[in-house]
Amino acid sequence: SLRAMASPPLEEHVFLVESFELIQQFAKQFQDKLCGVDMCVEREHGCQHSCVSTPGSFYCECNPGYRLNVDGKTCSTIDACADGRHGCQHHCVSVRGSSLCRCRAGYYLSQNKRSCTMIDYCSFGNHSCQHECVSIPNGHYCRCRSGFTLQPDSKSCRATDLCNGVDHGCEFKCVSTEGSYHCVCPEGQQLQADGKTCSKCGAGHVDLVMVIDGSKSVRPQNFELVKQFVNRIVDLLEVSPHGTRVGLVQYSSRVRTEFPL
Numbered sequence: 001s002l003r004a005m006a007s008p009p010l011e012e013h014v015f016l017v018e019s020f021e022l023i024q025q026f027a028k029q030f031q032d033k034l035c036g037v038d039m040c041v042e043r044e045h046g047c048q049h050s051c052v053s054t055p056g057s058f059y060c061e062c063n064p065g066y067r068l069n070v071d072g073k074t075c076s077t078i079d080a081c082a083d084g085r086h087g088c089q090h091h092c093v094s095v096r097g098s099s100l101c102r103c104r105a106g107y108y109l110s111q112n113k114r115s116c117t118m119i120d121y122c123s124f125g126n127h128s129c130q131h132e133c134v135s136i137p138n139g140h141y142c143r144c145r146s147g148f149t150l151q152p153d154s155k156s157c158r159a160t161d162l163c164n165g166v167d168h169g170c171e172f173k174c175v176s177t178e179g180s181y182h183c184v185c186p187e188g189q190q191l192q193a194d195g196k197t198c199s200k201c202g203a204g205h206v207d208l209v210m211v212i213d214g215s216k217s218v219r220p221q222n223f224e225l226v227k228q229f230v231n232r233i234v235d236l237l238e239v240s241p242h243g244t245r246v247g248l249v250q251y252s253s254r255v256r257t258e259f260p261l
Contacts, residue, residue: 012057048074065096089115106137130156147178171197189236205243207261208233215252 006013017023039058040051047060062068062075069076080099081092088101103109103116110117121140122133129142144150144157151158162181163174170183185191185198192199210233212226230248237244245261 046073063096065098087114104137106139128155147180169196205238207245207247208237209247209249209261211249211251213252214250 002014003010038053039045039056040047040053043058045051045058045060049060049062049066051058052061060068060073065078066075067078068074077094077096079094080086081088081094086092086099086101088099090104090107091102092099093102101109101114101116107116107118109115118135118137120135121127122129122135127133127140127142131145131148132143134141134143142150142155147160147162148157149160150156159176159178161176162168163170163176166181168174168181168183172186172189173184174181175184183191183196189198191197210230212230214223218226234246237246239246247261248258250256250258
């Protein structure tokens with residue numbers, strides 16, 4: 001009947017006194033429960049952190065950030081990051097029942113203490129890049145604008161020689177400029193509307209006869225200048241049987257046709 005009436009644990013609440021010799025022991029137990037004896041002091045409780053007395057008994061408690069193990073005495077650290085609700089963008093670190101967020105190298109923790117922002121190394125002002133600075137985690141690198149190539153020092157830029165890298169199609173000569181190129185023609189010729197071919201002054205067909213002085217009064221070096229002049233003129237003409245025709249007459253003590261039209 002007593003066991004049916006008592007609350008568990010029965011071994012702590014129901015006592016059977018079978019002889020007068022046990023009455024004294026039972027009286028002490030009964031007195032301890034009624035008089036509020038601190039069982040944590042009277043007994044070797046074995047609690048890892050703290051012991052809490054109850055009437056006639058005790059139980060163990062753990063410090064904040066810890067949970068009681070199944071043995072009822074030892075404590076384990078609570079992993080606040082394990083439930084996945086920490087909200088950290090990069091890393092979560094458990095600290096005695098709580099958690100804090102940390103960022104990977106090259107980032108700093110934002111004001112919300114959860115997200116991470118990449119460190120802008122270019123904003124420090126010591127990158128020395130000639131054109132552009134690009135921040136990356138743990139550093140930066142220099143980048144050139146379009147039409148330029150980064151030099152071996154990884155800081156300065158040089159205009160790319162597009163004439164050597166593209167099929168420019170220039171009839172005479174290609175000249176590279178900053179990020180582009182253009183065609184040029186030899187002296188005395190003009191660039192056509194297509195920007196690649198050159199026009200010649202002989203576009204309109206003519207019959208041209210040149211008369212030169214070949215007398216002894218013209219020194220040999222001067223006669224070479226005359227021949228160079230004739231060559232330059234002929235080079236500018238589109239000479240053909242049905243186009244411009246050229247003839248040459250030389251005179252000294254007599255007149256001689258060097259070649260007809």
